[in-house]
Amino acid sequence: MNPKSTIKGRGAQQHVPNRFFELSHEMRDDFLEFCKKEGEVSDKNKTLYLEVFPKTIVNKVESPDIGMSYSMNAYQGCEHGCVYCYARNSHEFWGYSAGLDFERRIMVKKEAPKLLEALLKKKTWKACPIVMSGNTDCYQPAEKQFEITRKCLEVFLKYKHPVSIITKNALILRDLDILKKLVVDNLICVNISITTLSEETRRILEPRTTTIKKRLETVRVLSENGIPVNVMLAPIIPSINSHEILPLAKAVSEHGAVSIAYTIVRLNGAIGAIFTDWIHKRMPDRAAKVLHQIESCHGGTLNDSRFGTRMRGEGKIADQIDTLARLAHNRYFKNKKIPKLNVDLHEPFKNGQLKLF
Structure with missing residues (x-):
């Protein structure tokens, strides 16, 4: 694909219709031609921050195969722009597109x-344990400006409450001072998402994320400070990063991670159209192969919502990926695991200080 025809710095390359809206947004060729003749920009490609006022911030997770009970999200939408992100669909609930609007x-x-x-x-x-973030990254670029995640960590520390973090941004190291205090009482664990060791793959798959080098360095720094790190090799996408499972596991183990986990990509809802459009533009030579292999992992469709199989998939390719993940675990993480977080300290601190009697 001609790089000039892509939207720079974005994962999604189009708006997709909101399933809840009767009307849809379309960028017509005649409008684009008009902009070209008039010397105008058809799409400024700017990020907008919009303040919202929810009544609650912690959500009960009902899904049986997520591995968390409660989650909270300081932000909705994510500027990282990972094209495969399952959270894109939730942006439609806010009246926006799961494509470019999400980013x-x-x-x-x-x-x-x-x-x-x-x-x-x-x-x-x-x-x-409450997970930051179950949906969108709590250390996405907006956090540098608003510092909501840092303020929430201060609350967890004040009340001696366990918290788990999922991120792919090295910005987490800004809050190392708070994390070091939390880990003293076993109140924190961190999940770092690393999808590939190829910077070129990262650049087009996750365009506004921290570089792989910085992510590995983040794993190292956190681990050296006694903060347990699990690395999410997620999602595994057949014929894009499926061949990297063993090298990824080796690299993160050498940087101090104590465990790994993986999921197979699933393209539910609007994400199927977004990913299909993206791969035909970014990787046209292997688009059909990748899409067919994803389908083979999910009963012949890109869309898989079945509890118990949606995260791991099924079929020969899914079995091969699972075998590689098990081999990686046995080779690099045998007898290692993330410690269980401490839930016994919080009760006396509900008034913001330790009760004396």
């Missing part, structure tokens, strides 16, 4: 720390 219309929850504190102080709340 360029970021909703900011400035009240998140106050809402979190109110929850942790409730008499009925029983300590249970």
Whole structure:
């Protein structure tokens, strides 16, 4: 594909219709031609931050195969622009497109720390690890400006409450001072997402994420400071990064990670159209092969919502990936595991300080 015809710095290369809307947005050729003749820009490709005011910030996770009970998201939408991101579909609930809008219309929850504190102080709340973020990255570029994640970590520390973080951004090291205090009482673990060792693959697959070199360095720094790190090799995409499972596992093990986990890519809802458009533009030589192999892992379709199989897939290719992941675990992570977070300290701190009697 001619690089000039792609939208620079974005994963999605198009708007896709919102399934809840009768009307849809379309960029017509005659409009583009008009802009060209008039010397105007048809699409400024700017990111907008929009403040929203939710009533709650922590969500109960009902899904049986997610591996978390509660999650919270300081932001909706994610500027990282990972083309495969399952969270894209949730942007439609806010009235936006799962395509470009997901990357360029970021909703900011400035009240998140106050809402979190109110929850942790409730008499009925029983300590249970809360995951930041179950949906969109809590250390995406917006965090550098708003610092909502840092303020939430201060709340977790104040109330001695366990928290887990999922991110692919080295910005987490900015908050190393708080993380080091949390880990003293075994209140923190970090999940770093590393999808590939190829910087070229990262650049087109996850256009506004931290480089692979910086992510590996983040794993090393966190580990050297006693903070347990699990690396998410996710998602595994057949014929794009499926051949990297063993090298990835070796690299993250050498940088101090204590465990790895993986999922196979699934392209539910609008993500199927977004990914299909993207791969035909970015990797036209292997587009058909990749799409067919993804389908072979999910019963012949890109869309798989079946509990129990959607994360791991099925069929020969899925079995091969699972075998490689097991081999990687046995070779590089045998007798290692993420420690269970401490839920026993929180109760006495519900008033913001240790009770004396």
